[in-house]
Amino acid sequence: MNWSFVLSNAITLACIYGTLAIGISLTWSSLGLVNMAFGFIFALSGYGAWLASINIGAQPAIVMAAGILTGAFGGLIVCLLAFIPIHDKPNFPLRALIATLAISLIGNQALLWYFGPRAKSLPRLFGSWNADIFGVIVTSDKLGASASAIVLLTLILLWMRSSRRGLEIRAMMMNPHAASIVGIGVRRTGFYVMALTGSLAGLASVLLAQTYYVAPFSGITPMVKGLSIALVGGLGSVPGAVIGAVLIGLNEALTSTLLGGQYVLITQFLLIIVVLLVRPRGIAGLLDKAREA
């Protein structure tokens, strides 16, 4: 059993799923919206990147930018349909959840209808070379995926920390009502947040398409994984999502080496249950400071 191979694989997946988890977590904590259309945004941006690689050019920068931009566009669509009309109406969290599920249903079927069930593959963004890090052979796509995910996430987190918009988003995370009182527009911030998280989904989609394919329903499994990581880490907490991603990645690596690949989901699920039973709001989530819709 090649430990280093499994470990590097798990770290790559953790980086990608962590990107998704941070997107889900940000949306929930700042807007109070569980974005179940994340899988649709994921698949949509995969198709956007594929179209760009066919029609414009297969350069890595173009493909990645196309994926990220399509993801942001998908996020804006979800915001326009599921957040703007009902964010001040009664029973918003449940209705928004169902609205995003409906968007996911429509969107996935539209993708199936338009592009057909055949999977598409993206061009290799990071070439095909191997690197030798401390005696571990790492393929280029894994290294590139991890590196670009980490770099982009760091950039986004720095932007969240230091810019005016980031301050607005963080204010919304703390207390949306008070934020709106001091003049932070709820709808405007909704647009920023949804575009940002959509672009995160687009990034994850392009990176994951290096190993898997682009298909109409390819987004559901990553979304479920991202959701579970966000849950374990605590919804609304970025460091928690990082810890959760590492934990789930380690679990995946260990289970598939020690027990076998088919037990990965079972151990992962048991891990989530145990973590949530001990800390009902996740590892880094605070029990009392939960967002009250």
Next chain:
Amino acid sequence: MTDTAQPIWIDPTDCLYPENAAREAPTNPHLSHQTTWNETRAFKPRMHPVGRLRYYYKWPGHGGRLWWRKRYWPTRRRFLQIRGEYNPKTMRREKTIVDKRPIWWILGFIALVLGPAVVPAASWNTVMSAAAVFGIYAAINLCWMLIIGTAGIFSLASYAVVGAAAYGTTYLAIQLGLPWWMLPLVGAAIGLAFGLIIGLPAMRLDGFYYALLTLGVVELCRVYVVQSREFGSATGGLYGAPSYLPASLGQMPRLLFGYYASLALMLFALAVYRFIDGRRLGRVLRMAPEKREAFAQACGVDFIRARIMVFLISSTALGFIGGFYAIHFGGASPNLFSFDTVLLSLAMLVIGGIGRSEGAVAGTAIVVFIDRVLIDLGPLRYMLIGAIMLAVVLFLREGLFGIKRQFRTWRDKKKSERRATRAEKGGEMLPEEATETADKDQIFFRRFDKMQRDFLKRLVTDTVIEEHRTRPLGQHSEALERLLIYFRRQGQVDKYAIMVLEEFKAYRIVALSGHRGTAPRVVEDSLYPTPDEAYHALFLRRVQDLLET
């Protein structure tokens, strides 16, 4: 009256001498005293042609059977909730059906039972198999509605419970050779066990954490079933469960039999729904809605226990349905665990409206019809379902069956907005003042007085003032006479009067105090040389005051 020609005044006293021609004189044109009254009392609000009143049919009540109540076991409820009352106008006994839903339910059942007779022969197979699916899905959705609506646990794993029971019973039936009637019972046991496992986290997690967790459970089950060899990863499902249909039946009777069996299953689920939601557990949980749990707990309501009880009972029922699923379809397919199934069934619940049994059944009917009967549409039919779901969520608060209440709320809001714009200020009592006043006549007097002043203001014209200036006393035109009568009728407090300083030389306007022993106060310095001029000045002052109010 007439605005164009100058009206003619006829001396009313001439009727005493009918043999002579009546005296006539031209007079000032004036408004009818009815105009303001008519304008104020006119019904101005814009009314919509429908739904102005709640219409209830009034049944006559028989004296002898006044207290006759038919109740059904095991509750003390009546078949129809009927309110008896006396009509205050006719003093007759009347009966009103307050809740008509049982009537609709029974009509719906009759339609479902007689439905197969009107299905066209060309699409018999499609429609009847879809109708059987409708019965099973409606049963599942009713149990799920108990979990989401009554217990308030947002679980997405109901189909996972059904699927687990279906797979488990099929597996056991293949291994042990169980007869068909054992399968739902075994399924109920499996459902209870599964419910215990996934119900435990529900005690600590709330809302969306639990929803996302159960979504993970569904995905876990799907992946496990798709990969596992003993659960038929190769054949796309596990098949080989015994069927409850007699083997000798032909194609059409088989479908018909299956349809009625799944209808019976739906009735079973409705009974479960009614006996949980309508009785003690449902009442207890209605006491503890979301965000008011702390209050309920402080009142001594153990809502967590009630929730878990509801969850376990519905999981058992879902397991039973899973066993029925196995004997109906002859096995189980991984489709039960797919994300699309969760989505579609959530669409069924949402379209009908969460928290009501008729919503679950009607939503299931709509979605199953689009999904199973309109097959020619291809992927477009899922987009249709998604569009309906999105529209319902964006525009309706409680699904299709909440439209009535939402419309009434909206109409009441509009009504009160219009009423607020219509309310006229000035002179009239405000509602708070009106409730404080002991003498209720004052309310009506002031309302009348305001209307009268509104009318009199419109009578003040230059011709009327000129007429008064030329002849303050004596015969007047109707407009001037009405004004003067109103002025004379006012109370003594601050009523204007003329004080004679020196006869035929100096007159002055004063205001009476209205109290004995208190001298009138002087209102202006100017002296008038003749009584007529003083009269006119006083008249102008009163007109001024009238126009200012």
